[in-house]
Amino acid sequence: MTQGPASATPVVEMNDISIGFPGVKALDGVSFRMFPGEVHSLMGENGAGKSTLIKALTGVYGIDGGSILLDGRPLSVNGPAQAQDAGISTVYQEVNLLTNLSVAENIMLGREPRRLGLIDWRATRRRAATVLEGLGLDIDPASPLSSHSLAVQQLVAIARAIDINAKVLILDEPTSSLDSDEVAELFRIIRRLKDDGVAILFVSHFLDQVYEIADRLTVLRNGTLVGEYRTDEILRIELVNKMIGKDIELLERLETRTREVAAEDDAVTVEPFLAAHDISRRGSITPTELSIMPGEVVGLAGLLGSGRTELARLLSGADRSETGSITVSGTARRLRTPRIALKNRIAYSSEDRKHEGIVEDLTVRDNIVLALQSDRGWFRPIPRKRQDELAASYISALGIRPANPDALLRNLSGGNQQKVLLARWLAVAPRLLILDEPTRGIDVGAKAEIQRLVASLAEEGMSVLFISAELEEVLRLSHRIAVMRDRRKVADFVNEDVTVGEVMRLIASGAAEGEPTAVEPDGAGTEQEGVRA
Structure with missing residues (x-):
């Protein structure tokens, strides 16, 4: 593991974190740390364990083993709200704000200044304007959030996170829907927060952006820690090799x-x-x-x-x-x-087999004929005899096991579910x-x-x-x-x-x-x- 900044101690330390789900070891002895005033990127392919590690830090998942420290003290939170109270804020790719409210209302939501038991709207807008000004943002606090672009909404979400005195700011794919000018504005804000001593976790699939903004990288692969590296000390091709797990x-x-x-x-x-x-x-x-x-x-x-x-x-x-x-x-x-x-x-088999492909509660037969039936129209049902013929044909041709057209798809292995999905699309020729x-x-x-x-x-x-x-x-x-x-x-x-x-x-x-x-x-x-x- 690389050395941290001189005379600095980590604001976050996650030591030997392990999390398991039925049949899956999501994290296996992973250690991770963040320093104040640094931008840290968590890198890895899909399924590497990045999201699981973040959810462990923000209290969404409990840990099976290991420890989490915040400012050197044990951290135990039972959800994002408690994590936020402890100083850990997250801005997600899908901005979780209320677009029907104003910018000021979103920044101050739940913390509005009150006077005689009622919300002081003038003070609310003043406080929001101060926060926005502190970030160098020229946004009207009284304007509806819905009137702004996604990029501005993300900046408002960051302003809200900072106003609750965040020590750690997690940015989850913040640039995925932004153009180059919007990315530049976001990076300006990130650098300002970094100068203020905030530890920032920047999660992105853009290596160009990671190398531009991040000081440090942690690489995960298959739920295990590959290593922690200074960004200026690892070549991009080396990083790709470590993420994929092969030496070119x-x-x-x-x-x-x-x-x-x-x-x-x-x-x-x-x-x-x-x-x-x-x-x-x-x-x-x-x-x-x-x-x-x-x-x-x-x-x-x-x-x-x-x-x-x-x-x-x-x-x-x-x-x-x-x-x-x-x-x-x-x-x-x-x-x-x-x-x-x-x-x-033209037939398309999605990468998201579970949510955009198979229908677990239907049988193998029903899944195979689903696209063909949709193409014919629901008022022209495929005769049961033809359904049986199609199912038997593809079960045999693709070696689907068990070879039972009445088996519920949820009970098949992942490989056999994939074969059923292929059979569905092949059936429409x-x-x-x-x-x-x-x-x-x-x-x-x-x-x-x-x-x-x-x-x-x-x-x-x-x-x-x-x-x-x-x-x-x-x-x-x-x-x-x-x-x-x-x-x-x-x-x-x-x-x-x-x-x-x-x-x-x-x-x-x-x-x-x-x-x-x-x-x-x-x-x-x-x-x-x-x-x-």
Whole structure:
């Protein structure tokens, strides 16, 4: 562990924290500390334990082992309210203020000055104005919060946190929906608070921003502590390696066969099944282009938050693009909803299998036919005999276990739930299947089966957009790879003799300024901007 600032003692010390849930060890002996007047970033991939550690500090979760100290004294809180009283405030990505009230009311909520037992509104506005002025913010305290942008609302939330004498300020993804000017204003406020001695925990997937604002980093992986580092003492590529758990120099060069796709056949001119031109959504992804040929597997690489899922949602109609256009088989289409996308033979399997995919309380059969029934319309029910035939066919083809169509999906393993979800989308006979993290959280055997399925579907002419945090998996399956970083595509290249190391360098340093580039040979990449992690 690195040394702290000279003559400073930590304001927060979390020692050997362990938290377990049924079947899961969320944190295993993790230690963490924060110093006054420092910005500290908590880094790690999805599932690393960042949120669990923050919830332990703010009293949302109790700890099974270890200790928490605040200013050197044991801290025991039973929720965010008690943590706030102790001097630990959190500003969440989704601002938890009341937009129907004024700026002043939100800053002073629950602490309004009173006179003769009634709220003194004039004093309330004066106090709020003083707090805002102290942060260098020119915001009318009497104005409705709803009249301000999300960026301003976040600054109001910070003003409220500071007015309750916060010693520790936790900023959870505060820049995820902000433009560059709004980020600059937020960073100005963070630096002012840092100068005032506040310890700030900055949680973000933007490495550019982390390296700009953070003094110290703590890296978690799979619920364990990897290490604590001074930001100016660790290279970005080293940080990516520590988060992912692989040393770029030790990764073996993958042997990938050259794949013949229809688009490369000189004898036949084939248009893309789907082509997206300059599609974007504010706060999610900048103008991006992507095409997918019939029978082609396009791998989408990039760290969590790089724009992978955001792009998939725009292509599938789950979110609406605010700019650009999408053509399907050469015809312009407006994919405003997933149902419209399904009509155009585009199916999307979300990374959030639990909340946006499976229906746990329905049977395997019901889950398999769900999308097909929706496509037909609920007034044209699929005959039970046909449902049985479909369920039996996909249970056999995908090796779903137990092979019982009447089994409740909640009782199946994660791998078998994922197979049922794939069966649902295959039942609608899509021409493009968008798979976002289809193998996350499942065992090795199930992963291999799903990978073989994707390869066979492509051989039969289906287009596949395959998204995975596991670069080896992306390289193994993809004919072509697009690399996302900081909400934009930075590279797009044919997967021929490409190594994991080369792709990781693109993720960590990005392409040259301007248009997306082809992958460079090992050693050719240069350290440039950061990456969303």
